Amino acid sequence: MGLQFFKSQIVIRKSYIRGENQIAHTLNIFTGVAMDKTIMHIDMNAFFASVEQQVNPTLRGKPIAVIGSNERTVVTTSSYEARAYGVKTGMTKYEAMRLCPHIILVAGDTSRYTDTCRRLVEIYRQYTPLVEVYSVDEAFLDVTGSIPLFGTVEVIAKNIKKEIRKTLGRLTCSIGIAPNKLLAKLGSDMKKPDGLVIIQQGDIGKLLEHLPVQEVWGIGPRLEMYLATMGIKTCGELGRASIHVLKNRFGVIGERLKLMAQGIDNSPVIPMEHEADAKSVGHSMTLDRDVSDIEMMERHILQLSEMVGRRLRRGGYAGRTVALTLRYPDFATFTRRSTVETCMNSSIDIYLAAREILNTIRLQQPIRLIGVSVCNLTKNTVQLPLFSTDRVKQAATHTMDTINDRYGDFCIMWGALIERYHHKGVISPAWRPAGVKCVNLSTQKDKKANP
C-alpha cells in the first residue's frame, strides 16, 4: 500500500489572547507512518428549535415548530417534543397543527442561527483548524492531528459538547467519529439527541452488512428505488455487487456507490478557506402570492440582480452567463440562460440580461418563485470602462456599494425597490459563515431605531 512512514509530532501550543478567547494549534511534521484519519461529524440537534427554546424560557420542554414568516410557510424544524407527535420538517403549519394541536409556532430569526453557527465553528477551531462547515448545523472536523494534544478523541468530543452547553445553553449535538466522513455522518445519525458514536475500523463490515442503502449519505430515494429494481436493498448487497453491472447502470458513480457501501470514502475535510471558487452566485425568492404582473416581476428581478451583483463584486467575481429561474404554482420549474461576450458584475447589467430573458418567455401561469443567478465566473477580472456612460455607471455602482457596505444592504437602492420584497431569510444549504457564500440574512425591516 505504498511507503511506510513513522509519524511523530511536534506540538506547539500557541495561546492567543484575544479578549477572552484562546486558540490552540498543533503542527504535525510528517516523518512516519501514514496514520488512519479520525473524522468527527457534528450535527446540532433540532438546531433552530433548540435555539428558540434557549431564547425563550417559556418554550422549553414544549412542542414547538419554527416556521417562516409568510403565509406559504412550512415547518423549518420542530423540537423533539413536537417530533413525538409526528411533526416533521417540510410540513405545512396546518399539517403540524393537525398532528399536534397544542404546538407553538415560532417565526424563525435566521440571524440568530447564522451567528450561532459562527460561534460553534469558533468552538470547533479550538480543537482543530481543519473544520468543514457542511451546513448551518453540521460540520466535519479532522481531529487526526489533535488527538495527541487532547488525549483521546472521546475527550475532544465531550469537551466540545461541554463547551457548547457552557457557551450556548441548552443546545445539544450528536457526534459521529469514524475513519472517514461517510461513516462519521452515519455515526452521528445513529443516536439523537445528544449522541456520541464511535465507529472503529473493525466494526465497519458488521455495521454495513444489513444497513439499508438509503441510510448512507448520498443515496437518496431515487437511487434507492433503482437499486431495489436490481435486487439490492442493503449495503452488504451493494458492496458485493458487480462493478461492471453498477457502472453499466449508473455510469461513473457506479464504482463510487460500491465503495460507499463498503464504507470507503477518501474525501478530505476541506476548511472554508480552501474551498474551490464559486461556480455560480444566485438568489431566489418564493413570493407571498403568485404574480402575473410583468412590472412586479421585473421589480423582483431588479432586487435579485442587486443582491447577486453585490455578492459578485464583494467576492471579486464576474460572469458571462445570466440565468433566470421561474416556478409556476404547480411547481413546474424552468431556467433560461443568456451568455454574453464580456464578463459582468454590475447589478444593472445583470438585471437587463435577466429582463431580456423574461421577455422571451411566454408565461403559461402566474409565477410563484423567481431566481436570478450568474455563472461562467472568473475571479479578479478588472473591467476597464471604455465609454463615459460606462465610467459613470461603474462609479455609481462603486458609490452605492461603499454606502451599503457602511450602513447595510439596501440602505441606498434603486428607486423601484423602495417598496421591495423583504427576503424572509431562508438559509440555503450552500450558506457558509464567511466568503462569497456568506449571505447577510438580516430580516430587520425597521432600521429607524438603529440609525
Added chain:
Amino acid sequence: MFGEIMITEINETIKVGAIFGDNKKKLKPVWFIWSNQKYLVQEISYVWTERMGKAVIRHFTVTDGANLFSISYNTDTLVWTLHSIETAEQEMN
C-alpha cells in the same frame, strides 16, 4: 387549541444600565427604562451578533421574570433599542 408566540414590535431607543467585561461576557445589560418604567434583567436567555454594514449589533433576549424582551446595542451609534416584547398567548380552535 394551538399556541402562537405573540410578538409586539416596539423599535424604540431605550436607556440601559450595562456592565462591560463582566466575567468573560463582553457586555451584560442589567436594567433598562422604557415608557418611564424600569425593568430589571433577571436572565439573559440568549445573545447573538448581527452586522448591518460596518455596524455590529449585539442582540440580547432578556426576561424580567414576566415578559421576554428583545433588545440590542449598536456598537457604531452606541444606541440601545427595544425591538419587541414577547408574550405567550393561546387561542381556542
